[in-house]
Amino acid sequence: MTQLDAVLQAIVVKRKTPSTRRSKHLCADAGYRGRPALEIIESHGYIPHVVGRGKEADAKRRDPTKKARRWVVEVCHSWFNRFRKLLVRYEKLERSFLALNHIAAAIIAFRKVTLKVNIIYG
Structure with a gap:
């Protein structure tokens, strides 16, 4: 969690500008569930998806075709x-x-x- 801001600043993906603006999503584990981490993620323009292991396991039991993303x-x-x-x-x-x-x-x-x-x- 301490290096989250530095990592997100270091990410540079060169790509051409899309015709329509799309949202950027960031999947993270339960270690980034705290308020400071979520604020850092949102300040970089990402939509945070922070799911604990229990919730993801329950979702997979309900729908076995769904794959874990994180x-x-x-x-x-x-x-x-x-x-x-x-x-x-x-x-x-x-x-x-x-x-x-x-x-x-x-x-x-x-x-x-x-x-x-x-x-x-x-």
Whole structure:
């Protein structure tokens, strides 16, 4: 919560101006439910969507086709934490650590691709 303002100021998305003005939405977890956090989110022009785990679980039970919107980052961290060398960070040089992150991202993306044949056994 302490770095929320700095993060929202650092976000720069270059895109052409849309023909109609659309609202910007920000999905956050229950840690940003407090008044100061909501004021920071609204001051940057976002519509806050702060939902606790219990409410989202109830909504998913009522409608199983509805997907959770805020767990994308948590799942991504979980995928990267499966690579022990990244989790513990044995690398001293930043460029080596960055290269390992790129390799891990490529492996994660490759595992998500469905293939018709088994590439290991042919």
